[in-house]
Amino acid sequence: MRYLPLTDADRGAMLEKVGASSIDDLFVDVPEEARLTGPIHGLPMHASEMAVEKHMRRLSKKNLAAADAPFFLGAGAYRHHVPASVDHIIQRGEFLTAYTPYQPEIAQGTLQMLFEFQSQVARLYGCAVANASMYDGSTACWEAVAMAARITKRDRVVLSGALHPHYAEVVRTMAKFTEDAIAGAEPALQSAPDNQGLIARIDDKTSCVVVQYPDILGRLPNLQEIADAAHEKGALLVVLNTEPVALGAVKSPGEQGADIVVGEGQAIGVGLQFGGPYLGLFAVRDPKHVRQMPGRLCGETVDAEGKRGFVLTLSTREQHIRREKATSNICTNSGLCALAFSVHMTLLGEKGLRALAAENHRLACIAADRLAKVPGVSVLNDNFFNEFTVRIGQDARAVVRKLAEDGVLAGVSLGRLFPGNDALADGLLVAVTETTTEEDIETLASALEGALS
Structure with a gap:
């Protein structure tokens, strides 16, 4: 938690130095519709430091960490093992x-x-x-x-x-x-x-x-x-x-x-x-x-x-x-x-990088083959590395949310990436890395089958 030691007098002196009458003058370039006009809804106006720390700890427990669930998210950010x-x-x-x-x-x-x-x-x-x-x-x-x-x-x-x-x-x-x-x-x-x-x-x-x-x-x-x-x-x-x-x-x-x-x-x-x-x-x-x-x-x-x-x-x-x-x-x-x-990269070396890539691709192929057997699921890609798209015949965003509630991070819905494009709404982007196990793949396939039935 940051400690902010500035007083009203300090702020006033700084504003005077830069020629601004108020803090709001510093945000005139931000579109008006993007600016807050009052307190953030739902947040208390004041709480003690200990109360805030307790509250933030409670919120953090709602997170589902990548290592705590079958994890298939990618779309530009990938879970790999870091030595x-x-x-x-x-x-x-x-x-x-x-x-x-x-x-x-x-x-x-x-x-x-x-x-x-x-x-x-x-x-x-x-x-x-x-x-x-x-x-x-x-x-x-x-x-x-x-x-x-x-x-x-x-x-x-x-x-x-x-x-x-x-x-x-x-x-x-x-x-x-x-x-x-x-x-x-x-x-x-x-x-x-x-x-x-x-x-x-x-x-x-x-x-x-x-x-x-x-x-x-x-x-x-x-x-x-x-x-x-x-x-x-x-x-x-x-x-x-x-x-x-x-x-x-x-x-x-x-x-x-x-x-x-x-x-x-x-x-x-x-x-x-x-x-x-x-x-x-x-x-x-x-x-x-x-x-x-x-x-x-x-x-x-x-x-x-x-x-x-x-x-x-x-x-x-x-x-x-x-x-x-x-x-x-x-x-x-x-x-x-x-x-x-x-x-x-130095620890991997060229041989290590090639071996890591091969393992990523091997597991992704296993996942694609298994998901293709789920009723209602079709694999889009003819060629891929460790990430591929499946079509599931219904809104992927709702399915992803349902599976997350069940403890499976199933992938990234194309509806989330391309909101408003109905032609992409049933697309699900699935990423597989060396941290994925064949048990994780089976869990995803079973969960997806249950969600689509």
Whole structure:
């Protein structure tokens, strides 16, 4: 619980300093319909500290933790086993308290870690260069769109219909300030992505095409086909990946012609954590685009004695150069999450990552085969990694709620992701990882059969 020591006099002095007559003046840019006009309904005006702590503990007991139930949620945030050694290393004082490595002579450990992290991301994505991380996958996705506009000098963005809707919404929100035209869509419940429909929307004014891989329905689109079509029109291909473990089993986006690859790194080394903090990954295939990358880049050098050392090679943010020349206003990176990702990736190694990916896919195939036997359930995907979509013939949101009450976290309903789209309402997105047991799969199938009968 935070302790707020400011008095009314303190607040008044600060408001006077910034030229505001009241605290409300600080929120004039927030739409009026989004502002509170009174107390939050249902909350008491005052309670003791002990009473509040008791109340919050009671509320926390209503949570159903991922480890306490059969868990099949995904849609961009995945439950994987994180070895205890990851937490042990990132809690070391030199990492836990370290901030931005402005002074390389006293931050060699942090800089070397970021350099190794960049190398891992670049190899994972099949790219030449990766930066020292972003805030999360959604903001990395927008930064890729903004970067493509700088490179191509164009202002039209084509979003795949199978892009995660939350990522698409971040792009639309940010585009309001840059006046980029966003050509979006929503997915159709079909076994394969509509590549030809996507390609048909690319024109001579398109700066980039944004595709998710695997996509929001768990399908694996042919990226090379899209890349060739985009390049023919002078546009760039931006590929978003929200499940990095998949790249231990499938061809990397960079190998398939992606120009910019971004993603969410949470699945490796970072727990679910109630939705954050997470980790944005960002890489480019062509080194000539490196100066247009947002964020920071660590590089290797030698010191005055010829010894290997590390420095911030590029930092294209507004703190370091004139704002009008900056490529981004990103002022830091998710350093501790990047460290967790790098430690976990180092512990896995290439063989370990491939073995982890294979186990994820094996269990997902078992789950898909078992759910396909449930009356009223059909599996949508022909190909998938560890996440796939099933159709259950009725509103999936109600079924998910019913199963959650019975202690089974069955998946993410497409009606929740795409509210108002009745054509997607019976779709259920099911994710399976190495933490899922065959007993969990059987429990889900039995519960689903009961809920649909």
